[in-house]
Amino acid sequence: MGMKTAEEKILQTCLENLAEGSSSLDEPLARYPEQAEWLRPALESAAWLQDQRPVFEARPGFVAASRRRLVERIQAQPSGLRPWQAPFAWRAPWLVETRRRLGYALLLLVLVFQIGLNGVTIAHAAPTWLPGDAPYPAKTVYENASLALTLNQMDQAGLHALYARRRLLEIQALIFEERYEPIPAAVDNLQYHTRQATALIELLASSDPHSASLLAADLRQTLTAQARLIDLLARFAPDDTRLQCQRVRHIADQALAQIDAIGALDTP
């Protein structure tokens, strides 16, 4: 066995013992006295690294909360089937997307028919519904249907920006009403629409920089004003909600950074 190979194996053995907490530094150094000269600094570095691990731990409750969000996001996927379960999906991915759009078109037709029968318009009633209200799912279904039927990039970006604004207003209303449980899901949805809006604006910037700038300016105004209000409201909210408000701030800051970069494109 070469010298180097032996050193590497000795180090690995000592690291495994260190990781198990079964030895201090003195024990391996006493076991391998001839290697002490190089082994000591290596083990000291390894022990130091191991000691740093706790400062990189996730904050308490993060894994449980984010697990809930992840499962909700997966279960809320528009199609009951996962993309790879749709027939012929492996052959024609576009077919899955077309079926999704047709599904939303049909749903929208049903909703419009129902609206006509009831004499109430979703456009009028929807803004007042908050997450947790019984009719609220109809609002998000309507939003998703509108997006699915909008093929123009600029209009899609506008819709995503509008729905991001709605989520911000809903979060503010929920804090006012001390209804904290639906807030994490609302923040998730805000993040989704904000990311989609900025991504689409960025795409639009290369083909239509003027429209992109206008959309960017509108989104900037929304995020700046509404996120600031949420910062203020956060002071009166419990700890968990305050963390959600920090997420809102983070989402807004990220989007604003991207918008600033996009805004520069239209400068003469």
Next chain:
Amino acid sequence: MTDGLGQEELELLHAAQNGDAEAFGRLYELYAGRVFRYLYAHLDNRLDAEDITEEVFLRTWQALPGYRQRGAPLQAFVFRVAHNALMDHYRKTRRHKPAVSLEDERFQTQLPDQAQGLEDLENRRHLRRLLGKLRRDYRMVIDLRFMAGLSLEESAQVMNRSPGALRVLQHRAVLALRKLVEQDRLEE
């Protein structure tokens, strides 16, 4: 045991591949902490690390049908997705002005023990600065072994190397870091 998975993980994986979101959530609980530490060792913004952790598992969920064919053990697969997500994040933030990382400072000041929180913040920044000076593969093995807490074999699977090759790399990485620590102390 198949692909290095325990019995519970194997059952959860099969259930997730059949569309069971709750089973996938349980797998998430098993791996999320390690993935977060791996990412946070690179990023100076806790919320970015949290966002990307969730993104990693969303991507993993979407890639589950292809998982078996590639043959990488599940944890190794997840960490490769994490590495790719990190690279995507770097590409995106290089194109735009990065958000100023006040979040970590704000978060630390809200902890019960502010002084400890700020000390931890400083330790993180110091370690990231040192690790940032290492060669990419040295950095990766240290992040996987010491930050994420993967075993030598698990780290070898992530990096697509033999355990023997990874032992060599680990040895060199630890000694390289030691040199940096000593240089850093001399400069202070």
